[in-house]
Amino acid sequence: MAELTERPFPPGDYPLIVVGSGPGGLQVSSALRGHGIDHAVLSADMQPAGMFRRWPFFQRLLSWTKPFAPVARGTRPYERYDWNSLIPETDEHRAVMVGLMDGTSYFPSRPEMQAGLEAFVSRTGLRVRFGCRWTGTRRLDDGRFELQTSDGTYTAGTLVFAVGVAEPWRPTSPGMELAAHYADTRPVEQYADRRIFIIGKQNSGFELASGMLPWAKRIVIASPSPAKLSVNTHSLVGIRARYVQPYEDHVLGGGVAILDAAIERIERGDADGAPFRVVTRRSLDSVEMVFDADDVIAATGFVAPLLDLPDLGVATFGQSRLPAQTPYWESATVPGIFFAGTIGQGSAGLKKHGIPSNSGAVQGARYNARVLARHIATTRFARADERPAVARDQVVDFVLDELTLGPELWHQRAYLARVLSLDPTEGIRDDGIVPLAWFVDAGGPDAIAATLETDGTGAVYPVVYLRRDGTVTEHPIEAHPLLDYRTASARSDLAGILAPMLGRA
Amino acid sequence: MADSAEIADELAGFALFADLTTPQLMGVAHAFEEAWFKDGERVLRQGMTGSGLYLILDGQASIRVDGEERAKLSRGEFFGEVSILLGEPPVADVVALGTLRCLVLASSAVEGFLNDHPTLMYRMLQASARRLRNANRWRS
Numbered sequence: 001m002a003e004l005t006e007r008p009f010p011p012g013d014y015p016l017i018v019v020g021s022g023p024g025g026l027q028v029s030s031a032l033r034g035h036g037i038d039h040a041v042l043s044a045d046m047q048p049a050g051m052f053r054r055w056p057f058f059q060r061l062l063s064w065t066k067p068f069a070p071v072a073r074g075t076r077p078y079e080r081y082d083w084n085s086l087i088p089e090t091d092e093h094r095a096v097m098v099g100l101m102d103g104t105s106y107f108p109s110r111p112e113m114q115a116g117l118e119a120f121v122s123r124t125g126l127r128v129r130f131g132c133r134w135t136g137t138r139r140l141d142d143g144r145f146e147l148q149t150s151d152g153t154y155t156a157g158t159l160v161f162a163v164g165v166a167e168p169w170r171p172t173s174p175g176m177e178l179a180a181h182y183a184d185t186r187p188v189e190q191y192a193d194r195r196i197f198i199i200g201k202q203n204s205g206f207e208l209a210s211g212m213l214p215w216a217k218r219i220v221i222a223s224p225s226p227a228k229l230s231v232n233t234h235s236l237v238g239i240r241a242r243y244v245q246p247y248e249d250h251v252l253g254g255g256v257a258i259l260d261a262a263i264e265r266i267e268r269g270d271a272d273g274a275p276f277r278v279v280t281r282r283s284l285d286s287v288e289m290v291f292d293a294d295d296v297i298a299a300t301g302f303v304a305p306l307l308d309l310p311d312l313g314v315a316t317f318g319q320s321r322l323p324a325q326t327p328y329w330e331s332a333t334v335p336g337i338f339f340a341g342t343i344g345q346g347s348a349g350l351k352k353h354g355i356p357s358n359s360g361a362v363q364g365a366r367y368n369a370r371v372l373a374r375h376i377a378t379t380r381f382a383r384a385d386e387r388p389a390v391a392r393d394q395v396v397d398f399v400l401d402e403l404t405l406g407p408e409l410w411h412q413r414a415y416l417a418r419v420l421s422l423d424p425t426e427g428i429r430d431d432g433i434v435p436l437a438w439f440v441d442a443g444g445p446d447a448i449a450a451t452l453e454t455d456g457t458g459a460v461y462p463v464v465y466l467r468r469d470g471t472v473t474e475h476p477i478e479a480h481p482l483l484d485y486r487t488a489s490a491r492s493d494l495a496g497i498l499a500p501m502l503g504r505a
Numbered sequence: 506m507a508d509s510a511e512i513a514d515e516l517a518g519f520a521l522f523a524d525l526t527t528p529q530l531m532g533v534a535h536a537f538e539e540a541w542f543k544d545g546e547r548v549l550r551q552g553m554t555g556s557g558l559y560l561i562l563d564g565q566a567s568i569r570v571d572g573e574e575r576a577k578l579s580r581g582e583f584f585g586e587v588s589i590l591l592g593e594p595p596v597a598d599v600v601a602l603g604t605l606r607c608l609v610l611a612s613s614a615v616e617g618f619l620n621d622h623p624t625l626m627y628r629m630l631q632a633s634a635r636r637l638r639n640a641n642r643w644r645s
Binding site for chain 2 (some may be wrong): 171172173223224225233262279281282285317318324333348350352353355414440455472473474
């Protein structure tokens with residue numbers, strides 16, 4: 001058992017440095033170790049778990065770990081039903097979370113999630129230098145990087161930043177500094193009998209509203225565009241079902257108002273009235289609406305804490321200031337700097353039908369981290385890549401098994417794919433899990449990529465991509481009501497799609 | 506990088522959004538997402554389903570059919586609408602020429618968005634008509 005209080009990795013030179021000890025940093029460290037890559041892990045925190053040490057504010061996650069599932073607990077297919085456990089490099093220590101939850105909910109509590117991440121570190125013997133804050137970065141003349149930290153100076157040829165998207169952000173509207181940020185929400189009983197104005201219609205705003213329903217006198221939730229609900233988008237885009245109660249209270253006239261309006265300014269109220277006055281302008285007709293409030297909370301999101309990386313040339317984009325990344329999560333503008341964890345959302349992938357990856361959540365980021373570790377091991381440390389042979393008469397069943405049971409494809413739809421390459425000399429090889437955007441755009445030998453996709457209608461269906469003579473074509477397979485593609489119909493469809501490729505191999 | 510207010514300010518300078526009020530522009534800025542592409546990266550892929558409506562904030566994009574460039578688009582111009590309106594995969598690749606920064610609206614949200622903003626829809630029709638006219642000139 002690793003001691004969480006030990007302080008490994010003193011300042012010095014390392015082949016690779018991971019910054020961060022949330023799920024992203026821990027998963028990439030575990031996977032790098034599995035590939036035999038010597039590396040240091042540095043964390044400003046004193047314990048693992050990253051943002052789960054503080055949030056979600058109302059102490060229960062939005063991601064499942066289902067104790068009972070159609071497949072055996074602790075197996076690879078079970079990962080589809082366990083969104084919260086990190087993935088060990090051996091079969092031991094799988095599904096850590098399920099053994100730590102008290103059974104009252106299949107959404108773990110925040111302390112259970114923290115305990116799960118700590119247990120993963122402890123049971124797998126991961127090592128982290130805690131209490132070591134990254135403070136600056138420099139590119140050396142030889143192309144390596146220098147990291148300045150609270151403990152001293154480190155150097156490395158490859159950096160992986162898994163620092164989350166955890167720095168509170170608020171818009172620049174006048175008076176916005178008067179609003180508390182989500183991150184500074186007080187204990188809920190302190191909002192009893194008060195008028196709460198929440199800025200932002202993301203899950204964080206609705207999480208606060210849901211928790212405050214039994215306490216607040218009135219809740220207004222406002223932002224310029226309408227709220228999306230996940231049950232309508234048929235994806236994880238929008239307000240999750242857990243937090244829809246304020247919406248129902250709104251439509252039933254229960255003291256909750258949900259407005260499509262821009263926040264023009266926040267002012268201090270009159271001495272004898274409410275402490276704050278929020279001036280808004282309705283999106284529909286530009287009508288001004290003014291609200292008195294006892295508390296104004298900006299549930300307006302977070303940005304990636306990249307410190308001075310933009311000064312090194314790391315391009316960023318969007319409100320969250322995510323680093324622009326390649327399909328393999330490398331900075332698009334500074335080679336050698338990689339990203340893991342929720343910050344990996346900056347590698348958007350194909351985003352087919354507008355549906356994003358799950359890279360912002362543990363169940364997606366954990367697979368990205370494993371693919372990233374393998375990519376780093378093979379491309380920057382010349383490690384041999386394991387590419388097992390697959391017999392030609394086994395290809396159809398192999399692909400259908402992956403489409404039905406492969407957790408990477410389930411959690412990262414249209415983002416990660418299982419790839420088989422077909423080389424006249426090597427035969428058919430399992431190239432493992434690969435970013436779909438890389439498969440589609442990077443070119444290469446004849447190959448098959450299998451993934452799962454959804455188009456916003458609610459269906460989940462397999463799509464097979466064939467790369468033949470450098471041209472990639474797309475071949476959907478009909479959705480199955482029980483999401484099991486090991487059927488005669490799917491077998492026949494897939495065999496027909498693959499026939500031109502397998503005939504060549 | 507930009508927040509919604511800054512994006513709304515940028516949109517206000519584009520002909521497509523000329524009829525929208527500031528709160529409406531803020532709504533648009535919230536509804537779209539920002540995307541960033543490096544030089545040579547494909548934004549739309551010929552023959553591949555599931556694309557979106559793109560509006561260029563910075564940079565240029567090349568429209569390529571079977572690898573042959575047919576047109577270039579720049580700041581304030583949009584693409585992806587034909588495939589969404591027809592419910593068919595794009596008939597061209599769209600490739601970043603240098604760094605390209607766009608706003609994106611998912612295909613599933615486009616119909617509702619246009620219905621909610623009829624003046625914008627009219628301006629989009631005008632732009633499409635100009636493209637059609639120019640394409641016909643090019644052919645004749």
